[in-house]
Amino acid sequence: xxxxxxxxxxxxxxxxxxxxxxxxxxxxxxxxxxxxxxxxxxxxxxxxxxxxxxxxxxxxxxxxxxxxxxxxxxxxxxxxxxxxxxxxxxxxxxxxxxxxxxxxxxxxxxxxxxxxxxxxxxxxxxxxxxxxxxxxx
Numbered sequence: 001x002x003x004x005x006x007x008x009x010x011x012x013x014x015x016x017x018x019x020x021x022x023x024x025x026x027x028x029x030x031x032x033x034x035x036x037x038x039x040x041x042x043x044x045x046x047x048x049x050x051x052x053x054x055x056x057x058x059x060x061x062x063x064x065x066x067x068x069x070x071x072x073x074x075x076x077x078x079x080x081x082x083x084x085x086x087x088x089x090x091x092x093x094x095x096x097x098x099x100x101x102x103x104x105x106x107x108x109x110x111x112x113x114x115x116x117x118x119x120x121x122x123x124x125x126x127x128x129x130x131x132x133x134x135x136x137x
Contacts, residue, residue, distance in 0.1 A: 008045065010048040011041070011044045011045045018034045019036075022034035025113055026109070026112070037071060039066070039070075064076070077113055078113065080095060080131070084124055084131060110131065111126045114131065
């Protein structure tokens with residue numbers, strides 16, 4: 001049986017990253033810092049805080065089912081940006097949606113978050129249908 005260890009170092013790092021570098025791109029919170037809601041941080045804690053004894057993350061995939069207008073898309077956008085900067089070298093990210101329009105919304109919000117940040121836009125290139133971090137070759 002595999003034993004799991006909990007370490008909140010990475011979830012705390014992600015929370016700081018969100019609050020320091022990310023802003024909301026639309027709605028009533030537009031241009032305001034991205035302060036994670038409790039349920040959003042709980043998801044990050046689950047995905048990034050549990051490890052096997054040899055240091056591998058317990059969860060490699062996540063499915064978030066939350067009603068509309070609760071911040072799922074912005075959370076996913078922020079996590080995509082974090083992974084683009086600090087994830088595995090040559091890693092690929094896929095944000096899935098029910099249809100092409102919904103997938104485009106996720107992409108656009110992610111791109112907007114990058115474009116509105118001087119720090120992020122220096123590190124991540126935005127193309128028509130892809131985001132690229134040259135440092136992760």
